[in-house]
Amino acid sequence: MFGKKSRYYGLATVRNTDRQGRIVQAVKLRRLPAAGGVETVVTDGSQLDVMSEHQYRDGARFWHIADANSELEAGELVETTGRVINVPKR
Incomplete structure (x- = not known):
């Protein structure tokens, strides 16, 4: 999903379905x-x-x-x- 140089590379992701029925993927919220x-x-x-x-x-x-x-x-x-x-x- 992200390139190896991205700060998001390797982070956990989640999938969800939006209101139009599309499956979307996002980085899971991090607790810092x-x-x-x-x-x-x-x-x-x-x-x-x-x-x-x-x-x-x-x-x-x-x-x-x-x-x-x-x-x-x-x-x-x-x-x-x-x-x-x-x-x-x-």
């Missing part, structure tokens, strides 16, 4: 341990890839920030100015 990090206040124009570039020197690692917080959609983390999110250390 609490991530130590820095509380960061979202400002107008905040972007996860920019935060990731600053913290990890790699903008593609934004998913580390997403995994350390409770939203299922990563982009929702930076939608609300003033929200405090956790940015894990390297």
